Amino acid sequence: MNEALQLLKKYWNHDNFRGLQAEIIDSVVSQKDTFAQLPTGGGKSICYQIPALLQDGITLVISPLVSLIKDQVENLQKKEIKAIGLTGGISSDEVSNLLDNCLYGNYKLLYLSPERLQSDWILERLKNLPIHLIAVDEAHCISQWGNDFRPAYLKIANLKTHFPKVPILALTASATPRVKKDILEILKIENAVVFEKSFDRDNIAYMVFEVEDKLFRMVQILRKNPEPSIVYVRNRKSCIEISRQLQQSGISATYYHGGLSSNEKNKNMTLWTSEKVQVIVATNAFGMGIDKGNVKTVIHIQLPDSMESYYQEAGRCGRNGQKAFAVLLNSASDYIQAESQFLAVLPDKEFLTKVYKKLNSYFQIGYGEGIDESFTFNVNEFCAQYQFPTLKTFNAIQFLDRQGIVTLSHEFSQKIIVQFLISSKEVIRYMSLNPQQEETIVTILRNYPGIYEIPAHLNLVLISKKANSTQEAVLQILEQLQKKEIISYRANGNDSTIIFNEVREDERTINRVSKFLLIQNDLKTKQLESVLKYVSTKNECKSRLILNYFGEQKKENCGICSYCITLKSKATPAIAVSKQIISALEDTSLDSRSLEKITGQPSDQVIFALQELLEYKVIEILSNNQYRLRK
The missing domain is CATH 1.10.10.10 (Winged helix-like DNA-binding domain superfamily/Winged helix DNA-binding domain)
Structure with a gap:
């Protein structure tokens, strides 16, 4: 294990392995079939990357996530570790050349999408490679009961026939007992050494609050806990809107979604990771490779589609072992909205x-x-x-x-179409007056000589590189040229x-x-039903509900979730809160936030009392979300 630790320090700058990593690596290097279930953030990739460096030959990694393959291959290459990724969109000739490189080029890791195994000729070529380990990432995809089942994963089982002496490492972050059984049987590794880290994150307080004004509650939580935070939303529009609303409320925020360019993603991510902003508002596109240990709060303001995805996203807080909060805000209308x-x-x-x-x-x-x-x-x-x-x-x-x-x-991707509208003499005159733009304009003219006569499709990466500039700077210059009617300029976004x-x-x-x-x-x-059960169950520990879903039993309550804290607090009797509300509504109609301030009671107790009063028709709710006494 000393050599493994040296590699960990040399390439990843870590002094020690985390959790079960060392035991998993030891099992794999000992040529044993291995099943490893590590919660999100558990460092699964290290479990096959270190063995790849420890042994002669190639580690074959099968992953369904093209973006993850590209990300890992790029990161390994930056560390000068030889790695290749074979994903869709690569021609057969290019695939053949890359496989030749694997055979003769001393490569350590070969990443494949599962669809590649459906080609018999690729399987034949793999047989000739010195493969010493087969790592199956996102192994739950092999089970029809797993999240994101992919039939192409079933072909992986054939590898055991062709490589009977090569150990298989199956990795997953979230698998129910039924899915785990499927993985072991389908991969033909029933006798695998099994490593399972408990799903119990005892430092995370799972909080579920039913609220009417989600923005108000969100701001309350983020002000109380000013450390780095993530807010998950369902779509790109919400990303931008919620980020803007938080900023207007005095909370520094940025956003992240799959439709942003690479530069925008990196820029916004850096703002958050460097803690220049407190909050990143994101869709589920955010998360891959995120390992920020001091995230204090993860807030979901809409219901997730499954407990698997909720557990993974919520689990991005508290990785440093400090107390953290996974908050889910919901309202009565969310149930109907989730089904639709x-x-x-x-x-x-x-x-x-x-x-x-x-x-x-x-x-x-x-x-x-x-x-x-x-x-x-x-x-x-x-x-x-x-x-x-x-x-x-x-x-x-x-x-x-x-x-x-x-x-x-x-x-x-962005398609940029440009045509110059003025003569070349006028362009030269403009450059003499704006020398800071000259290099970019000259680069465009040199690479697109017909740009005066017909519109040209610019390669933004090429222009920025040759002009010794950035893509953002080139775009700013193009926008300025358009405003001055020097060029016509269109940028059409394609999000996939x-x-x-x-x-x-x-x-x-x-x-x-x-x-x-x-x-x-x-x-x-069924997955949505489990989410609705988690949210609507009022009389059970939230941590225990999550563990039960994943097949774990826990006798004690966690003591820190939204249910457990109600057991600890000496709550004001509901009838007393109701009386306070009735008194406050005698002269005017009020919303729940105003009633919280007037009564001085916690939000959950006010909401509970309001629901009781509505049910007994003591009060009614108006179209502007204010309450009044029934007449």
């Missing part, structure tokens, strides 16, 4: 078939054609053209992605790329995967 948001938008077979056919028509792919073709893709434009509901369509395409029929990449992994076969393609669609829809219904 998660269940009503699940595609059935008929809708899935329609979307698949129209996708092919949209990109003019003929029957029996289309394999490995790649296109920039804007979901909103596609939906507008065929009058499809956006969210339901996106779910249908995501399902096609999980089945390996297409690959949907959520990387932001779509790759077709199979030839077009319409009904035949959909018939093959339709049974998985039924299973997926049933699973998602």
Whole structure:
């Protein structure tokens, strides 16, 4: 283990392994099949990257997340560790060359998307490689009862036949007992050494509050706990809006979602990680590779779609072992909204078939054609053209992605179209008056000589590199040139790329995967029911509810969740709070926030009393969310 520690220090600058990492590495290096369940932030990648460096040969890593593969390969290459990633969108010739590099180039890690294993010729090439370990990341994807089941994962089992002496390491962050059983059986590693870190995060206080004014409560919490925080929302629009509202309330905030460019993501992430802002408001696109130990609070202001995703996102607080808060704010309308948001938008077979056919028509792919073709893709434009509901369509395409029929990449790209509107003499005169812009303008003119006659599609990365500038600076110059009517300038955003992994076969393609669609829809219904149960259960410890979901039993209450603190506090009798409310409403109508201030009672007690008074028709609620006494 000394050599492993030396590698950890040399490449990752850590002095010690965390949690079960050392034991897992020892098991793998001892050539044993291994199952490792480590909660989010548990450092799963180290468990196969260190063994890759300790031994001769190649570690084969199978991961469904293209963005994670790219991220890990780039980070390893920066450390001068030889790694290659084979994802969708790479031509067969290029794949063949990369596999040759693996054979002759002393590479240590080869990352594959599971869809690549469906190609027999790739499997044949893998047989010739000196593979000493097979690591299966996100192993829950192999079970039809797991979150984001991917049939392509079933092909991984074939590797055990071809590499009977090579150990398999199955890694997952969240698997129920049923899913764990599936993983071991399907991968044919029933006798694996099992490492399971308890799902119990005893330093996290799981808080569920039913509130009417979520922004007000959020600001209260963030002011009380001014350390780094994450607020999770469901969509990109909410990211920007909530971030703006927090700033207006005096809380420093930025935002993060999948539609931002790489530069914007890095800029906003740096603002938060360097603690120049307290809060980052994010969609579930935020999280991969985030390992900030001092996050104090994670707030969800909308219901998550599953306990698995909630546990992972909530678990991004308190990684330093200090007390932290995972807060879920909900209101009565959230239950109805969640069902319409998660269940009503699940595609059935008929809708899935329609979307698949129209996708092919949209990109003019003929029957029996289309394999490995790649296109920039804007979901909103596609939906507008065929009058499809956006969210339901996106779910249908995501399902096609999980089945390996297409690959949907959520990387932001920008198409910039420019044409000069004035003569070259006038441009030279302008540059003499604005020398700080000269290098960028000259670079554009040199690389696009016909830009005076016809619009040119600029390569922003190329221009910024040749002009010794940044992409943001180039964009600012283009905007200034447009304002002065020197150029015409358009920037069209495309929030994704779509790759077709199979030839077009319409009904035949959909018939093959339709049974998985039924299973997926049933699973998602059950997952949402579990979330609703977690939120609506008022008389049980929240920590115990989470542990029970993942198959763990805990006899004692956690003592710090929203339920447990109500047991500790000497609450004012509900009847006394009700009397205070009735007295306050005698002369005027008031909202719940005003009633909290007037009564001096905690929000949860005021809300409870209001619900009781509404139920007994003592008061009524107005359209502006104020309460008044019934007449």
